[in-house]
């Protein structure tokens with residue numbers, strides 16, 4: 001089910017990132033650590049009572065060298081474009097400022113619900129200070145204190161009242177949802193066009209349930225696909241769209257709604273730091289991943305070039321060792337026909353459930369070939385393995401002591417499982433549990 005998105009807007013220093021971190025809680029820090037991949041704290045998921053939602057800290061999206069007012073205006077526009085509900089944050093200690101009024105002006109123009117919060121109301125006596133904020137024209141201001149965690153429950157109650165009502169699931173089970181992510185100009189839109197066999201992306205008839213993203217449904221060889229978030233690729237022209245943080249935000253939103261993520265690289269330009277970051281998000285989300293090297297037509301090559309590029313990718317994206325690599329050209333359409341079968345294979349693997357008895361045979365065979373590690377004179381014993389989830393395939397290994405299952409042995413088991421069942425393009429997770 002698509003989750004609603006909440007965006008926090010407001011001028012600098014009112015406490016946006018403090019509130020964001022409060023709401024996101026532990027989630028940001030439990031994200032797996034990948035060397036070289038930093039998680040931008042601008043987009044994460046939150047929970048309130050029975051509601052799950054995504055939250056954006058628009059303050060984290062810096063718009064290059066734009067002047068101060070232009071920056072906050074654009075952040076407000078991002079909130080309007082991306083969110084279902086907007087939290088307009090102000091600072092009770094400063095009162096209403098002209099910058100707040102600027103933000104308000106932008107938000108008036110939106111049809112999205114806006115909830116006004118007055119932060120830094122650290123104690124009840126200060127509640128008197130909030131009445132001025134009625135003048136902003138967004139109704140009752142909610143007094144909160146990000147520093148002390150006060151008032152957030154009432155604020156989130158109000159926010160949740162405005163969540164859109166969804167009618168069931170996003171798409172049917174059998175539909176493969178995929179997205180193309182990558183920095184600007186690697187050729188994502190061109191590739192979508194090449195796949196669709198049209199000159200340009202035609203606005204599709206089915207509007208995604210997330211309203212702002214217009215998804216493109218697509219059927220090929222009896223398989224239904226939905227290309228997620230092509231709206232983000234098509235809609236060009238706003239200043240903030242070329243900023244890195246904004247493209248990261250779009251990518252994170254698209255990844256979340258996808259089964260398979262295509263990480264698109266520019267073969268002509270090679271790999272840069274931003275590619276690595278974007279690839280890291282796909283991995284962290286646990287989606288199936290296919291790496292696409294586009295613009296291969298423009299690369300001067302000999303018989304070694306492809307192999308060298310592949311080695312380069314493997315060296316830069318070690319965490320994506322499971323992702324197959326496709327070299328193609330959206331321009332000439334060379335090898336674009338190999339992409340959908342690859343997406344299909346990755347999706348099947350992502351969703352694959354294996355037989356428990358076969359699984360246990362494979363684990364026992366693996367242990368026979370490569371004995372379990374010892375630590376302080378104690379040897380890891382594996383009793384039983386079972387698959388507990390798909391998307392991605394997740395296995396619980398019952399052992400004598402979970403501490404003894406080190407990273408390298410876990411890696412070995414994952415690779416054995418991968419080879420034995422021919423998993424393609426999907427991460428595999430192993431959880432160790434002590435048997436009672």
Ligand code: GDP
Pocket residue numbers: 010011012013014015016017018019059119120121122144145146147148
């Ligand atoms: P942002 O620029 O809007 O993201 O603001 P920050 O979250 O970085 O906060 C700006 C400053 O206000 C920091 O020094 C925070 O510690 C402080 N701050 C945030 N929330 C509160 C609050 O509820 N009470 C007080 N007294 N200070 C706060």
Ligand code: GDP
Pocket residue numbers: 182183184185186187188189190191233294295296297298328329330331332
């Ligand atoms: P996006 O920003 O990732 O959606 O990239 P676009 O699809 O807009 O493409 C950016 C530029 O790269 C455009 O000028 C395209 O014509 C060009 N381009 C896209 N794919 C290819 C390709 O396969 N080969 C070559 N030579 N150029 C390409």
